Amino acid sequence: MSAPKIRIAGVSKSFQSDGRAAAALGGVDLDVAERELLCLLGPSGCGKSTLLNIVAGFLTPSTGTVFVDGRAVTGPGADRGVVFQEYVLFPWLTVAGNVEFGPKLAGAAAAERQQAVARYLDLVGLGAHATKFPAQLSGGMKQRVAIARALANHPSIILMDEPFGALDAQTREVLQDELSRIQRVEHKTIVFVTHSIREAVYLADRVVVMTSAPGRIKQIFDVKLPEVRDRFAPEFTEIEAAITRSVKEEVRKVHE
Amino acid sequence: MEWGLRGPALAKRRALRLKLAAVLGFLVVWSLASFVVVVTKLFNPIFFPGPWMIAGALWTMAVKGQLWGHIGATLSRVAIGFTAGAVLAISLGLVAGYVRAVRNVLEPVVEMLRPIPPLALLPLFIVWVGIGEGSKVGFITYATFFPMFLTTVHAVGRLDPLLVRAAQSLGARPAQLFFRVILPAALPEILVGVRLGVALAFFVIVISEFIGAEQGLGFLINDGRSFFLVPQMLGAAVLLGLLGYGGNVLVRVVERRYLGWQR
Numbered sequence: 001m002s003a004p005k006i007r008i009a010g011v012s013k014s015f016q017s018d019g020r021a022a023a024a025l026g027g028v029d030l031d032v033a034e035r036e037l038l039c040l041l042g043p044s045g046c047g048k049s050t051l052l053n054i055v056a057g058f059l060t061p062s063t064g065t066v067f068v069d070g071r072a073v074t075g076p077g078a079d080r081g082v083v084f085q086e087y088v089l090f091p092w093l094t095v096a097g098n099v100e101f102g103p104k105l106a107g108a109a110a111a112e113r114q115q116a117v118a119r120y121l122d123l124v125g126l127g128a129h130a131t132k133f134p135a136q137l138s139g140g141m142k143q144r145v146a147i148a149r150a151l152a153n154h155p156s157i158i159l160m161d162e163p164f165g166a167l168d169a170q171t172r173e174v175l176q177d178e179l180s181r182i183q184r185v186e187h188k189t190i191v192f193v194t195h196s197i198r199e200a201v202y203l204a205d206r207v208v209v210m211t212s213a214p215g216r217i218k219q220i221f222d223v224k225l226p227e228v229r230d231r232f233a234p235e236f237t238e239i240e241a242a243i244t245r246s247v248k249e250e251v252r253k254v255h256e
Numbered sequence: 257m258e259w260g261l262r263g264p265a266l267a268k269r270r271a272l273r274l275k276l277a278a279v280l281g282f283l284v285v286w287s288l289a290s291f292v293v294v295v296t297k298l299f300n301p302i303f304f305p306g307p308w309m310i311a312g313a314l315w316t317m318a319v320k321g322q323l324w325g326h327i328g329a330t331l332s333r334v335a336i337g338f339t340a341g342a343v344l345a346i347s348l349g350l351v352a353g354y355v356r357a358v359r360n361v362l363e364p365v366v367e368m369l370r371p372i373p374p375l376a377l378l379p380l381f382i383v384w385v386g387i388g389e390g391s392k393v394g395f396i397t398y399a400t401f402f403p404m405f406l407t408t409v410h411a412v413g414r415l416d417p418l419l420v421r422a423a424q425s426l427g428a429r430p431a432q433l434f435f436r437v438i439l440p441a442a443l444p445e446i447l448v449g450v451r452l453g454v455a456l457a458f459f460v461i462v463i464s465e466f467i468g469a470e471q472g473l474g475f476l477i478n479d480g481r482s483f484f485l486v487p488q489m490l491g492a493a494v495l496l497g498l499l500g501y502g503g504n505v506l507v508r509v510v511e512r513r514y515l516g517w518q519r
Contacts, residue, residue, distance in 0.1 A: 058421055078427030088422040092440045092517045102426035105436070133517040153426050 003070060004031035005189045006055065006157060010064035012214070013050050024050045026214030027064070032157075037183055037190040039204035041197065041243065043251045047215030048193045052161050055191060056082050069156055078102060081155030085162040087142040089134040095121065095145050096130040102153030120148035123182060140171040144178070151182075157189040164199065176202050184227055197247060201240050202229050209243060212250045219246050283307050305487045310494060313487035327495065329471035330461055333389070334499075337396025338457040344397065345404035345453070346446060352405075353412025354438060366405060374399035378464055387468035392461065399460045400453040407449030411442035444518060447511050454503040458496060473499075 013025040025047040032038050040048040053059040055066050057076040066073040068080060076082075081102075089098050099120055100113040108116070121127045124144035134142055143163055150158050164172045176199055183190065183203075194200055200207045207221040221243055225235060266274065290306035293299065305313075317323040352359040378395055385391040415438060423437045465474025473492040480489035 056421070056425055058424075076421065076424035078425070080425055082422065082425040084418060084422065086418060088416070088418045090419065090422075090437070090440070092443070092515075094517075101423070101436075105423075105427045105429075105432050135517060149426070155425075159425075 005034040005036070005069065006030075006032035006191070007067040008032075008051070008055070008064070009067065011051065011054060011061045011066060012063045013047065013054060013059065014062050014214075023214035025054075025061075026211075026216045028215070028217055030208065030217060032189060032191060034189055035187045036205045037188075037192060037203055039200035039207045040191065040193045040210060041195065041200050041207055041247060042210030042215060042218075043212050043247065043254050044195060045213050045254070046210045046250065047213060048210055049161055051215065052159050052191060052193050055157075056080055056159050078106065078153055079156040081150035081153055081158045083143070083146050083150050083158065083160040083163045085165045087134075087139070087146050087166075089142055089145055089149070091134050093133075094130065095126060095132050095134070095137070098134070098145055099148045099152045101149060106153075116152045120152045121145075123151070123185065124148045124178065138171075139167050140175055143167065143175060147179070147182070151186060151188075155188075157191065160190060160192045162193050162195065164196075165194070172196075172199075179203060180227075180229070197240055197243050198231065201225075201236060201243065202231060207243055209246045209250070212253045218250065221246075302484060303486055305490065309487045310491045313485070314491040314495070317488070317491070326471055326473055326476050326492070327499075329469075329475075330465065330473045330496070331499065333392050333465075333472065334396060334457045334461050334503075337393040337461075338400050338453060340393070341397040341400035341457075342404055342450060342453060345401045345449070346408050349405045349408025349446075350412060350434075350439065350442070353409045353415075353442070354434065359409065363409070366402065370402050370406075374402075374460060375463060378460075378467070381464075382467065392464045392469070395464050396457050396460055400456050403452040403456060404446070404449040407452070408442065408446050411445035411449075412438055415441050444511075444515055447507060447515070450510075451504065451507045454507060455500060458500040458503065462496060 008028055008030040010027055010029060011025060012023065012027045014021040014023040016022075024045075028051060040051065042048050050059065054061050055068070055073065057073050057080065073080075090101065093101065096117045099117045100108075103113045103116055117130060118127070121130055124147055126141060126144050126148065129137070129141065134145070137145065146163070164175050167175065180203055192200075192203060201223055204223050207223060208217055209219045209221070210216065211218045221239065223239055225233075225239070230236060287306045287308070290301070290304050290309075293304050294301045314323065317326075348362060352362045374395070377398070378391075381391045381395045381398070385394055419437055419441060420433060423433055428436065461472070462474040462477065465472035466478045469475040473496050476492035477489045480486065480492070
C-alpha cells in the first residue's frame with residue numbers, strides 16, 4: 001500500500017482556560033489516502049475543527065505530529081489549501097483577483113494566472129463574475145470563489161471547515177452537488193469538517209465520527225455508494241441512519 | 257451614497273440645485289446684512305464687509321501678485337509637513353500594529369504626548385527650531401502625526417485574523433502578508449486618519465503663521481488685524497477654507513480609487 005497522503009499521528013490538543021488545561025482533542029491517529037474525500041463528523045465542541053486547524057498549521061498540537069506527503073506540518077503553507085465557513089475572501093480584490101492570489105504570490109506569469117482564473121471560475125460556474133467584488137456576491141457565490149481560489153493554487157490537499165455551514169438549506173445542497181461534481185473532475189485529497197450527517201454521506205468516501213470532548217475517533221464508516229449519489233436511495237438512508245445512531249450517542253453524552 | 261433619516265431621497269440634480277441655492281442664499285443674507293450696516297451707519301462698515309469687498313480685496317492682491325506667494329507659502333508648508341507626518345505616522349503605525357514589541361514601546365509615549373494640545377507646544381517648537389520654516393513644517397508634522405498614527409495602529413489591530421490565515425495557506429510569506437493583506441485591509445481606516453490629518457494641518461498652519469511669518473495666509477490674517485484690513489482677513493480665511501476643501505477632495509479621490517470595493 002502506498003504511503004498515506006495525510007498521516008495524523010498521536011495528535012492531541014489542550015487549551016488553557018481559567019488557568020486549567022481543557023482537553024479538546026484526546027489523541028487522534030488517522031491516515032487519509034490520496035484522492036480521498038474524508039468527512040470529520042461529531043457533536044459541536046468535539047474538536048473536529050481543532051484537528052483541521054492543526055492539519056492546516058494554524059494550531060500546534062500538544063502532542064503528536066501531522067505529516068502531509070511525508071513532511072511534518074510546522075505551520076500554514078500553500079500545499080494545504082483551506083476553505084473557511086466564513087468564506088474569508090479578500091474584499092479589496094475582485095473575484096479574479098482572489099482566485100489568482102495564490103499563483104501571484106508564487107510568481108506565476110500573467111498569462112498563466114489568467115488561464116487559471118478562467119478555468120477555475122468556469123469550474124465553479126462564476127465565469128461571468130470575474131470583475132465583481134466580494135461585497136456584490138451572495139454567500140453561495142462567495143463560497144464558490146473561495147473554492148476556486150483554493151483549487152487555483154494547486155494545493156496537495158484541501159481542508160474545508162464547515163464550508164457550507166453558513167448557507168441556507170437550498171444553496172447548501174446546490175453547493176454539495178457542485179463540490180461532488182468538482183471532485184469527480186479534480187480528484188483532490190479533501191478533509192471536510194461538517195456537523196451535517198447527510199452532507200457527509202453525500203460527499204465522503206469515508207466518514208470519521210468523533211467522540212464528544214476530548215475528541216477521539218469513535219468509528220469510521222466506509223461510504224460504499226456510487227460517485228453520483230441519490231439522497232433518497234435506500235442505501236443512502238441506511239448509512240445515514242447508522243451514522244446518525246453513532247453520532248447521537250455522543251451528542252447525548254454532551255447533554256448529560 | 258447619503259441618506260437622511262427623514263424625507264424622501266432627492267434626485268442628484270435636484271439635490272445639487274438645493275445645495276447651490278443654500279450657498280447663494282447664505283451670500284445674499286450676508287450681503288444684505290452688510291448693506292444694512294452701511295446704510296444705517298450702525299457701526300463702522302469696515303468691520304463687516306460684504307462678500308463683494310472680500311472678492312475685491314482678493315482680486316487686488318491677486319493682480320498685484322502678492323497673493324500667490326502667500327498661497328504658495330502656506331500650501332508648501334502644509335504639503336511638506338503633512339507628507340512627512342503621514343509617512344512617519346503610517347509606517348510607524350503599521351509596524352507598531354504588526355509587531356507587538358514595537359507597539360509596547362511606541363504606544364505609551366504617544367499616549368503620553370497626545371492629550372497635550374499640539375498648539376500648547378508651538379512656542380516650544382519656535383524656541384527649539386527657530387522662527388523659520390523648520391518650526392512651521394515640523395509643527396504640522398508633529399500635530400498631524402497623532403491621528404494618522406493612532407488610526408493606523410487601530411486598523412492593523414482589528415484586522416480579521418482569518419484573512420491572515422487565508423493568505424498564509426495560499427503561501428504568503430511575512431513580507432507578502434504585510435503588503436498584500438495587512439496594508440490593503442487597513443487602508444480604509446488609514447484614510448480616515450489621513451483626512452483628519454489634512455484638516456489638522458490647515459488648522460495648525462494658520463496659528464504658526466500668526467507667529468513670526470512674513471508670508472502665508474495666516475500671516476495675511478494677522479497682518480490684516482494690525483491694520484484693520486477686515487476684507488484681507490476674511491479673504492485669507494476664505495482661501496484657507498477652499499484649500500482645506502481641496503485637500504479633502506484629494507483624499508476622496510484616493511478613496512474612490514482604492515476603496516471602490518466597499519459597498
